[in-house]
Amino acid sequence: MQVPEPRGPISSGLINLLAGDPSADPAALTALHALVAEGGLTIGDALDEDFQLALFCLYELHYGGLNGVDDRWEWNPGLIGIRHLLEEPFEQWLRSEAGPVIASVRPAGEGNPDSDAVAALLFNLAARDGGPSVSRHVAKKATIGELREFLIHKSIYQLREADPHTWAIPRLTGRAKAALVEIQADEYGGGRRERMHSEMFARTMRGLGLNDSYGGYIDAVPAISLASVNLMSLFGLNRRLRGAIAGHLALYEMTSSRPNQLYGNGFRRLGFGTDVTGYFDEHVEADAVHEQIAGRDLAGGLVEAEPGLLEDVLFGAAAVSCIDVRFASHLMDAWENGRSSMRQPVPATA
Template sequence: MKIPEPRGPVSSGVLGLLSGRPGAEPAAQAHLHELVTAQMRDIGDIIEDDDLQLALFCLYELHYGGLDGVDDLWEWNPGLLGIRQLLEAPFEKALRSAAHRCAPQTSLPPAETLSSDDVAAILFELAARDSGPSVSRFIARKASVEHLREFLIHKSMYQLKEADPHTWAIPRLAGRAKAALVEIQADEYGGGRPDRMHSAMFARTMRGLGLEDQFGAYVDAVPAISLASVNMMSLFGLNRRLRGAIAGHLAIYEMTSSRPNQLYGQGFRRLGFGAEVTAYFDEHVEADAVHEQIAGRDLAGGLVEAQPDLLADVLFGATAVLAIDGRLSSLVTDAWDNGRSSLGTAVPAGL
């Protein structure tokens, strides 16, 4: 990914550190550690803090495709991992607080008594209660081409590497849950056909609207909440202790995907875009209707059957999705309803 523009002292410090050689600047690394520690004392809402979300996003990207010109040895640098953990702790705390507001309304039976079908039913009930502002309905009924481009830019921060954060969980699961995740991921990666990978299909959609399809091309344009949505997946996927959360995340993601993607496809067709552009959305209408059953019953449900103590984390992952994506939807629809861009100040050319 290209190096983004810093959004404050912490992201500036992280990017400055990454521009050098690992281990060559111990004083700079120590200074950054102190800076982050100081920032954490006065932290407000980390979920919508541009500086801290960008810093965390860049640190996570070291574990994916990397950053342009940054030495790969930074990925497992102990000092840098320590800085990442300083950022992760308040982020996870904020996610748990936000997720708590979307938790099941009634008390649940003991996890040891729940079958995989019971777990799936709980997750489906959570998905059915998701009634926040709807970007998909806006797009289906009244979005302009400019709105569609903004929508794709927000989504590109995950969709151009779709499935990768969830793949971290494969070696951390076993049995039924592991098999279910591999089955879902095989579809996400195109069943062995590069052109059918969902990330490749989304890239074609972006090109169809005249947008850059390189991952991170629009990192400077998206607000903190868009970065937080992706950082949440990386937090869950990269920490083994949160394997239940990434399972719950994927389950609710699949359960709340099919109908919105149907509406997205309708909106793009309403504005004259053809099958090459809508194929990504049309694929998800069919695929996610199957994936939601596998993810709910076999992945999340199978995991809880095997390890009942992970139920709380499965629900945490699921409710965190509803909370954070709800906030992102509110930001986008509020901007559009009031005739504003939902992007940041660095608006891409042509929008």
């Protein structure tokens, strides 16, 4: 993807560093490390624009990379150290947000549940009040301009849908591994490119005259949109958080089917056909099946095999719930007050 515009001293220093040779003078790398380490980052900085963009760029080195950036930066020890300095306050903030949510569905002192009980806990968590409903607004009221903004926010993940969860496959065994592979095979279209969910989302974007290249709107989306993707990368790229990525995917699937039905209805309301609504319609059916596999076989199977991961499974599920509430509040606050939800204007489209 294109290299984004910096949003502060950390992302500016990182982007300048990545423009150079990773085998050259390490002075710039040392200076950036000192900037981050001495900056006193706390959990209060977790949704800062500069913070989230820098973390996003560091994670992107493990995916498709950044245009013009040397691939050798991916495993540069100095950059990994900087990434850890950014991950720590982000994870602390996520745990502080998720704690009360977990407590609401799992009383302290309960023993380790079996796979069905794990799924029940996750379904209870999914049924909690999620704050303002973007899907109902899209179904009944959203303008074409708001629909475009919605797609742009979502494109930061949906144009590479499923990739962060795939990191977990080699870290699981047995029942949980088989369940994740089954889900991911569907996400990747069963081997047919045109059925890959990322490709289907790209068609939806084109249907509204939007740029469907990955990261094409990176400079327009706010920190909360980046945080929702960084959350997945944090869980997927750290083996110690394999329980969290399983819980994340389980809740993702459990809270997907009905909202996607409403999203599809909203686009149909404004006259769009199956080339646009196909992505949402696909998820109505697929995720109704995936939620059972993800809850019982993936998350539940993982906890049965490794009981010590129960709390992380619940943490991953609660964390995505908390992020989604903040994302929905951001969108609805902007739209209900006649403002754009983007950081900067997006050019008008056909």
